[in-house]
Amino acid sequence: MSSIVKVIVVSPDTRSERRFDLHITVEQLKAKLELITGIPVQNQTISIEDSDGRTLGQLSDDTKQLGYYGLLNFQILKVINFTCHLIQVIDTNPSTSFTGQLSDVSQVEKFELSEEAYAQRTDTVLAYKQRHKMGRFAPPSDSPAPVPKVDISIGARCEVESAEEGLHKRGTVRFVGPTKFSATGIWVGVEYDEPIGRNDGSVQGEQYFTCRPNYGVFVRPDRLKVGDFPVEEIDFDDEEM
Known part of the structure; x- marks a missing residue:
């Protein structure tokens, strides 16, 4: 078994x-994750989630190996940065302090203007929009805005630009x-070879194409190249993490 x-x-x-490697300890894992996420080792809290976002457990013991937690392929390691602490100050006697007075605008005299008076003014946003139509x-408009033509074929192999070298x-x-x-422009829906996407081909309840969860993504045409891009398994060398 691998x-x-x-x-x-x-x-x-x-x-x-x-x-x-399942034989590395949680402490060694945190050192690698600091290079990936930018979160310092001492601030990391790591939880294990399934593909549906359900929390399965936490890597709470730095001395344990990953295999101890039964980590499986394609599970999610969620890394949280715990550096912020909340200090809550409670006023036990508001009647003798200025609590709320700096944010309470109920006592401030307000300037009010009727709709008719507002419409007659020439120095308002409304007047500006009227002048500039x-x-x-x-x-x-007699005709809808033209949709730009994009020379990308359905079924074409492609590679999306990535910020990660x-x-x-x-x-x-x-x-x-x-x-x-999106109100403007053309989008390209891509089914990734690996589960590094954001959706299953649907956004906000609208299904544009169908694929497995986390395999789909939508990008602008200028962010991808179409060509002879064979399937390539993502392989990260531990020494480069």
Whole structure:
């Protein structure tokens, strides 16, 4: 049985697929995760989640090996940075202090202007929009705005640009066109070869294409290249983490 486990590392600023040896300790894992997430070792709290986001446990003992926690392929290691502490100050006698007085505007005299008086002014936002024919004052358009043509075919192999050096985010084009989650422009839906995406081909309840969870992503056309990109298994060398 292989001692290498493939997991998804998630932190407030990162999400990536990584490989770790089950024989390393939690302390050694934290040292590697500091280079990935930027969270100092002493501030890390690591939990194990399944693909549905359910918490299965925490890596609470730095001396234990990963194998002790039964870590499985494609489970999620969620790394949280605990550096912020809350100091709550309670006023036990508000009647003798200024508590709330700095934020209570109920006693401030307010300037009020009727809609008719506001409409007659020439120095308002409303007047500016009327002069420049903006918003609801814009003339009606006889034809909808043209949709730019994108020369990307459904089923084409592609590679999405990545900020992480050495990571090839390859997949297959599954959707090209406008979407409901964006008012302008064309989006390309990609099914990744590996579970490094953000969705299953749907966004905000609208299904644009179908794939497994965390295999789908939507990107602008200028963020990907279409070409002969064969399937390539992501392989991270421990020495480079």
